[in-house]
Amino acid sequence: MLLLKQQLRSLHISMADAASETGVSKPAMVKLVNHGQWPRRNPEQLRKRITELLQTHNVDTTHSFDEVRQQATTATQVQQTTEEDSMLLKKQTLSQKARKAFNLFRNPFDDTAIQSADDVFTTPEIRYVREAMYQTATHGGMLAVWGESGSGKSTLRRDLIDRLQRDNSNIIVIEPYVLAMEDNDRTGKTLKAASIAEAILRSVSGEKPRQSPEARFAQVHQALKDSADGDNNNSHVLIIEEAHALPVPTLKHLKRFLELESGFKRLLSIILIGQQELCDKLSERRASVREVVQRCELVQLEPLNNDLEAFLSFKLTRAGKKPEEILDVSTIPAIASRMTTRDSKGNVVSSTLYPLAIGNLMIAAMNAAAEIGVPVVNADIIKNL
Template sequence: MYLEHFGLDEPPFKITPVTDFFFSGANRGEILDALVYAITDGEGIVKVSGEVGSGKTMLCRMLLDKLPTSIKAIYLANPSMSRDELLYAICDRLQLDLEGKRISVILQTLQNHLESMYERGERAVVLVDEAHAMPLDTLEELRLLYNLQVGKHKLLQIVLFGQPELDEKLAQTNMRQLKDRIVHHFTILPLSQKVIHDYLMFRMRAAGYKGPDIFTPEAEKMIGKASQGLLRRVNILADKSLLAAFVENTHAIEARHVQAALRDSEMAPMQAWGTRKPVGILGGMALLAAILVGAGWFIGQERGVATVAPSPVQPSQAVPILQISGDLASHPETGGASAVVMSAPVSAVAAAQPMVVDPVPVKRPPLRQLSGIPAGSLLQQRLEVTRQMFADAPPGASSIQLFYTESVQPERMEGFLQRAKGLGVLDAIYLLPIQLHGKDAFRVLYGTYSNSSEARSAIAQLPPRYLEAFAPTLYLLDDSQNAL
């Protein structure tokens, strides 16, 4: 109706996922690249969680487009199926005609087919959309299918896309075997108020709009607040606002047009992101930085955002995030970026913890020993502190991962640590030695928390620009991948 009025080729704010309208900002592009990497070069089950309307299905569709041809993607849009229906659906996508066959025959035929694919250099991945709606028995069947392997190599990979309710399902005792096999975890966060403008104009340009910015700051602020940053709600409000402006025969979207859209939409307030009770294993490998930075470093690539970390939390403390301002660093690769002021409090570990008598010690593999680290350097000191923290952390302890490096590069890491010292956050930074693509590297963490719930709460309270720059993710210290 309003396409000609605004010079559009097609509606810009359709809620049906169309890959031409994929917005790569707000860490969505980074997650997509990390998913492609995890599927092509890794093993393990992957979980992507996000609120209703946050863009999970769009991300899933983009993943289908970006996977190499050697990987056969099995997309399950309707997860409400029985165990038998799941097997038939997978076999059907692989063009195996097994209708009416016994389950044992289906499983053997499926394994034989996957082994043949592996011998040809091909792989298969199951993408489950709306996985929170999948019955528990069917989720368990997925775990059993994931166990199919030849030698040391898994034959079938699995990616679960779901709402936070998926975490609640995985937290159930009878789901612990599936939960323990999830090694990559990604969270799609709502758009921040600062990103709303970029998103709105990206969609307009993608639909053919060639004029000046069309949404006033007041209208953008109202859309961001009313939508809570959820893409589907943003799209609905923006579409109805365009219609309201068209009726008035104006080309500027102002606050009154958004108010009219709100009255017409009847949107009910939603529970804010991060206020749900987080459950389940949420730590793990995100593999974001190694994929996204090209040269392998997030250090100096913060786009104006400081590396800010909460101090390690003791059992009876409530520690605020440090308020920091000033120059991030004089190091040339930072470009003199300014630090972000952070004032939101981080929840501490509850003071009244139940007493545990003679806890079972955590048997974590020793951290890798690295050569070529200058004696007496901050890098050496933080490595020693990390080893002690890693050895002493209680069962279930978590941290927040900032990024990966792709190699050690002691000079750069030393510069990063010097800047962290200047900001007053050095004591919160930990460096886990890992190996990536056969090279020694670092997993950079900040803060320690008694459980993943505490760490997840801290992430949810970080400023949006900080989240956008680093794409921080939860990391479970008990993760078996620590020794890599």
């Protein structure tokens, strides 16, 4: 088929309308776009009329009459759910063609686009989580932040650390390394209490950990007390990312770290950041972690069900573009429809409207629009991804 077919579909122009606008029959137009068969009479005149029709919609006609291969849909692809399609899109890179077509010098949805707190998109729900993390870091306590992959957890961690630095606060951030961390020793390396103790000593005093467990934890307690009681009057916050991979025994040991104190002053606050499994592990129905759950506030990063338009507008504006220069009014409902599942009453029952998934989908759509020469992303492009 010709690229022309995709362009007409993206512009919501039917075969009948295209035929009427260019002065040929519908069957002749169908033969042209599907099989590249030009009418015998005046083919050059028809080509000119089609080109003029596309140009009135600001479509690049350079390759409109090129043959393109139609992708076949396999049975496996049909069985994939909407959630899998949207969340499991590979990391998308904005193509050079799309950058030129939309006059963009950087990817609006890439992690590198976040260079300061001003680049962090917030909603009332996100601001609550953000402030809960800040209050825990500055005033103590234990907080667990959970959300699905790509929901913005790591962004809020970076934002918290940046905020503490900008405030010139005397809060020491302690982050154990979680590379290859798993909740069992068969599939990876578990993060044990001893590893957390080493991270505290490395960040607070720089001392080498002692060999015996009792001496090591006494050393940790003393290092925290010296730091808190010294001239700087430091506070300390332990931040563990990928906390869903923490084994249950380590979760239980966190209570002991939380209870380290000097007089009435607690020496360490704790922030856990993880996915759904973290919420499951901290269920109050699990007797093994009940003491931890009673001391831990649990907050969730929700999908952007009611804030999709605001998110896209914010990201594009930060990249120096007006939203209408990138997408038309049909795009946002199409994205919402693709990435949410509703019941018979119209209520959302599942959603993958998280920043990472939305960004991947938009980049793929912008690449597709540039490839077929359509000036802005629209619903048809979203549906055909």
